[in-house]
Amino acid sequence: MRFATTHSDRTWRRSASPGPEGRPRNKPDSLAADKxxxxxxCREYLWRRGVRRPIPxxxxxxxxxxxxxxxxxxxxAFDxxxxxxxxxxxRTINNFKHARAVATRYDKRG
Known part of the structure; x- marks a missing residue:
């Protein structure tokens, strides 16, 4: 199931849209992480589950x-x-976090 954020008159809601058919996946093809x-x-756990790991x-x-x-x-291995x-x-996630912090911050008026 995928989620999309939609705008209504009073609030922001999350609406569900149909996703791919069949059984949901329980492991990713690859997992990207930092150093x-x-x-x-961590590498051994991912190796045992058969997940590629482009970790520097x-x-x-x-x-x-x-x-x-x-x-x-x-x-x-490193891709x-x-x-x-x-x-x-x-970077995209950090931009979203930054925008949300700016949008929800309330300035105190002295």
């Missing part, structure tokens, strides 16, 4: 892996194009 979520447990590697983790040499393992899309979505 804070590049740790092993932290620079200190990368340096530690490279210090190990051939025993350090392969670098985690630069998906990371760019994540940045676009993140």
């Amino acid at each position: 804070a979520h590049s740790n092993g447990p 590697e932290k620079s200190d983790s990368q340096a530690a892996r490279l210090r190990e040499g051939s025993c350090g393992g392969r670098p985690p 630069e194009e998906r990371c760019k899309k994540r940045n676009t979505v993140e």
Whole structure:
């Protein structure tokens, strides 16, 4: 089910519109996250569920892996194009948050 915000005379309401037919999905194709979520447990959990993860590697983790040499393992997969899309979505959400804060702020009059 998808939601859309519509404007009525007195209030803003959310109205439901029909979505795709069939059973709802329980896992995404891929999950974009920032460097804070590049740790092993997060990556392993997503790997076990079969979710692609374009998460950039932290620079200190990368340096530690490279210090190990051939025993350090392969670098985690990273899709630069998906990371760019994540940045676009993140900026859009921040713009929405900023606009909402401005629209709902009440100035105190002294």
